[in-house]
Amino acid sequence: xxxxxxxPLAITAPTFxxxxxxxxxxxxxxxxxxxxxxxxxxxxxxxxAAAEQQRDxxxxxxxxxxxxxxxxxxxxxxxPGDTAYLVVSIAxxxxxxxxxxxxxxxxxxxxxxxxxxxxxxxxxxxxxxxxRGRLKVERKDENPMWAPxxxxxxxxxxxxxxxxxxxxxxxxxxxxxxxxxALSGNDVVRRSPNGAEVPYDAREGREIIVGRRxxxxxxxxxxxxxxxxxxxxxLYLGDGYGIHGTDIPSSIGRSASHGCIRVRNEDxxxxxxxxxxxxxxxxx
Amino acid sequence: MTSSGRLGAAxxxxxxxxxxxxxxxxxHLGRVTLDxxxxxxxxxxxxxxxxxxxxxxxxQALVARLRAEARALPGLLLAVALDSNEATLFRDGLPLRRxxxxxxxxxxxxxxxxxxxxxxxxxxxxxxxxxxxxxxWAWTGRGMPAPAERRLKGGLGPVVVExxxxxxxxxRHPEGTLAxxxxxxxxxxxxxxxDLQVLKPNLQVGTPVYIx
Numbered sequence: 001x002x003x004x005x006x007x008p009l010a011i012t013a014p015t016f017x018x019x020x021x022x023x024x025x026x027x028x029x030x031x032x033x034x035x036x037x038x039x040x041x042x043x044x045x046x047x048x049a050a051a052e053q054q055r056d057x058x059x060x061x062x063x064x065x066x067x068x069x070x071x072x073x074x075x076x077x078x079x080p081g082d083t084a085y086l087v088v089s090i091a092x093x094x095x096x097x098x099x100x101x102x103x104x105x106x107x108x109x110x111x112x113x114x115x116x117x118x119x120x121x122x123x124x125x126x127x128x129x130x131x132r133g134r135l136k137v138e139r140k141d142e143n144p145m146w147a148p149x150x151x152x153x154x155x156x157x158x159x160x161x162x163x164x165x166x167x168x169x170x171x172x173x174x175x176x177x178x179x180x181x182a183l184s185g186n187d188v189v190r191r192s193p194n195g196a197e198v199p200y201d202a203r204e205g206r207e208i209i210v211g212r213r214x215x216x217x218x219x220x221x222x223x224x225x226x227x228x229x230x231x232x233x234x235l236y237l238g239d240g241y242g243i244h245g246t247d248i249p250s251s252i253g254r255s256a257s258h259g260c261i262r263v264r265n266e267d268x269x270x271x272x273x274x275x276x277x278x279x280x281x282x283x284x
Numbered sequence: 285m286t287s288s289g290r291l292g293a294a295x296x297x298x299x300x301x302x303x304x305x306x307x308x309x310x311x312h313l314g315r316v317t318l319d320x321x322x323x324x325x326x327x328x329x330x331x332x333x334x335x336x337x338x339x340x341x342x343x344q345a346l347v348a349r350l351r352a353e354a355r356a357l358p359g360l361l362l363a364v365a366l367d368s369n370e371a372t373l374f375r376d377g378l379p380l381r382r383x384x385x386x387x388x389x390x391x392x393x394x395x396x397x398x399x400x401x402x403x404x405x406x407x408x409x410x411x412x413x414x415x416x417x418x419x420x421w422a423w424t425g426r427g428m429p430a431p432a433e434r435r436l437k438g439g440l441g442p443v444v445v446e447x448x449x450x451x452x453x454x455x456r457h458p459e460g461t462l463a464x465x466x467x468x469x470x471x472x473x474x475x476x477x478x479d480l481q482v483l484k485p486n487l488q489v490g491t492p493v494y495i496x
Contacts, residue, residue, distance in 0.1 A: 016292040023299040030306035037313035044320030051327035058334040065341035072348035087380050091482040101379060132486065133360075134375060282375045284360070284486050 084274075086137075086243070086281040088261055090130055093253050095243070095263065097274060105274060108253040110246070110262040119154045119164075126151040128258045135237040135281040140272060144234040144244060145225040148204070151258065153216045156207060162214040173215060181208065181215055188215070188223040204229050204247070231265040233272040237281055244268060346401055350496035353403070361492040362453075362483070364473060366401065371475065373483065383479040388470040393421040396470035397451070399495070404450035406491040409484060412438040416446075418461050419469070426467055436461065440469075443480045447493055455480040 084099040090111045097105040112130040119125070126149075157164045165173060167188060173181040179192045181200075188208060189197040200208050202223035208215035217223035231245015245265035246252065252264055261283075263271065347367075354363040355377045364371045364385055373381040387399055396419070410416055418439040420430040439461055445453035455477040457463045468474045473495075475483070 013288075013292075016296070019296055020292075020299060023296065023303055027299065027303045027306055030303060030310050033310040034306055034313060037310060037317060041313045041316040041320065044317045044324065048320045048324040048327065051324040051331065055327045055331040055334065058331045058338060062334050062338045062341065065338050065345055069341055069345035069348055072345050072352055081378075085378055089381065089482060091485075098378075280376070280378070282378065282380050284373060284375070284380050284482075 084279060086275065086279060088130070088281065088283045090132065090255075090283065093255065095261065097271070105270060107263055107267045109243075110251045110254055110256040112257050112259040113255050117151055117155055117158070119150075120158075124150065124154070126154075126258075130257070130259050130261060130283060131239075131241060132283050135241070135283065137235045137243075137275055137277050137279045137281060138238045139236045139277055140275075141234040141236055141242075142272075143227070143232060144230045144236075144242075145227055146204070146229040147219060147224055148226060149240070150216070153207070153214055157214045160209075160214075162209065162212055164216055165213045166216045167218060169218070173210060173213070175210060181210065183218065183221070186221050188217045188221055199223070203227065231263075231268050233268045235268075235271060235275060235279075235281075237261075243271065243281070343401075347496045350401065350403065350494045354494040354496070357492065359492075360486060361494060362487065363494040363496070365496060366399070371473070371479075373486065381479075381482065383475060383483075386468045386474040387472070388425075388468040392470050393425040395419070396421040396425065399451055399471055399473070401496050402450070402494075404447040404493045404495065406445055406487050406489055406493060407448040408446040408489065409487055410438075410440070410444045410446065411484075412442040414438070414444075416440045416444055419471075421470055422461055425470055426464065441480075442477070443484050445480070445483070445487055450493070450495070453480065453483075453493075 082099065084097060084104060087096045087098055088094070088109060088111065093109050093111055095107055095109045096103050112128045115128050117126045117128070153164060156162070167173070167181065167183060169183055171183070172191070175181065175190070179190050182189055182191045182197075184191070184197050184199075187197075187199040188202070189199050191197050200217075200223050202208050202217065204226045208217065208223065228247050230242070231247070234242045234244035236242045241260055243261040243263060245268040246262045248256075248262075249264055251257070252262060256262070351363070351365070354361060354372075354374060357374075358376050360373070360375045362371060362373055366387070369385050369387070371383045371385045372379045373383075388396075392398060415435050415437050416439040418434045418436055420434065423430040440452060440454045441457045441460065441462065443455060447453070452469065452472040453475060454462070454469065454472055455475045456465055458477075462469060
């Protein structure tokens with residue numbers, strides 16, 4: 001029988017059907033996988049985009065936070081200046097001379113008692129507080145004289161039950177021996193009947209007392225300038241306050257002053273050397 | 285080859301090419317999905333790690349800002365550094381007095397506020413005769429029942445400084461509600477009694493207090 005030679009590519013109908021069905025099956029299967037993967041791939045891409053967006057946003061926040069940290073670190077006030085300053089604690093009666101965080105000098109002091117004094121028959125009242133806050137050394141005094149304020153005489157009169165007599169220009173106070181107390185220039189004098197005048201030698205503890213009367217010399221007179229009371233030096237803080245030495249060293253370490261800051265005489269000598277005019281003084 | 289055989293072969297080739305294309309597309313999509321998910325995970329982890337660092341940097345920036353402000357602000361203020369447990373009384377940016385402080389550690393009892401960094405002002409300075417409402421966690425924090433009446437005279441000691449919307453500054457007690465030296469009131473700062481006595485006349489209503 002003569003048969004047509006079979007080509008290798010020639011496919012018989014049953015084989016073709018089987019192969020075509022198999023390939024269609026594979027194709028459908030793959031089509032299904034593609035159809036299933038397409039939304040998943042889209043979701044993955046969207047997820048990635050969102051995650052990248054989040055990362056970028058956090059990066060921007062990190063940059064902003066870093067900037068604000070740099071700004072905060074660069075802000076003024078990182079470290080105190082080089083200026084030395086005095087600190088006084090009223091509660092502890094202590095003084096420090098500091099620079100930055102170093103203590104250059106420290107000692108005990110006496111500060112205000114916090115007490116009050118009222119002048120009988122007057123509205124005048126004093127409170128003996130050391131002022132809290134920021135002061136400064138306005139000037140430095142050597143051998144400062146103390147011009148006692150009125151409260152010194154009011155306090156003494158109260159303590160010794162004396163009557164106060166505030167001496168004024170043109171006023172005289174007669175004495176039992178016929179002489180009188182009067183003002184002559186910048187002195188309080190004892191004027192004899194013959195006109196001779198002898199200036200009084202007044203100082204702390206030796207005020208002018210006649211009988212039960214305490215004579216208060218006017219401000220500016222030599223009899224209202226007491227030497228030695230404030231020690232050898234004073235750092236004047238303004239408004240009548242100062243850091244000074246004392247003639248009562250036993251008062252140091254206590255709340256004993258009328259508002260000034262007292263230190264021992266050897267300490268005020270050291271402070272006078274160490275502290276320049278303009279130094280800030282912080283009292284708390 | 286017959287014409288039907290050639291047509292069959294051509295169809296098979298076309299079908300084969302289609303299947304191959306679908307297979308390639310499926311492979312590509314599979315890679316895209318996997319890579320996309322992996323990359324998203326990496327990006328998210330990176331964002332989280334950056335987020336942690338941002339939070340830390342923000343905290344650092346807050347501390348640095350408060351510290352700088354405390355030194356730059358004129359006048360009197362109290363600054364408390366939580367990292368070193370130290371309070372400093374400043375005037376015009378200069379340190380006048382440094383004081384140790386203590387704060388509670390560990391989990392907070394119910395209702396107790398966390399000690400938050402920030403700028404506060406003094407709202408009240410109470411003395412031993414002033415009535416203070418002692419918080420419940422002063423007792424519950426130690427496993428004790430809180431009494432019904434918690435408004436006590438000197439309840440938080442002889443000196444207590446209340447900050448507006450902020451913590452209490454109080455001192456160790458020799459006796460009374462908080463006489464337990466091992467217990468620091470959560471949400472409060474505990475000072476040495478002497479330090480708080482020294483601070484008392486200096487802290488007025490409105491005095492700034494920086495906690496950083």
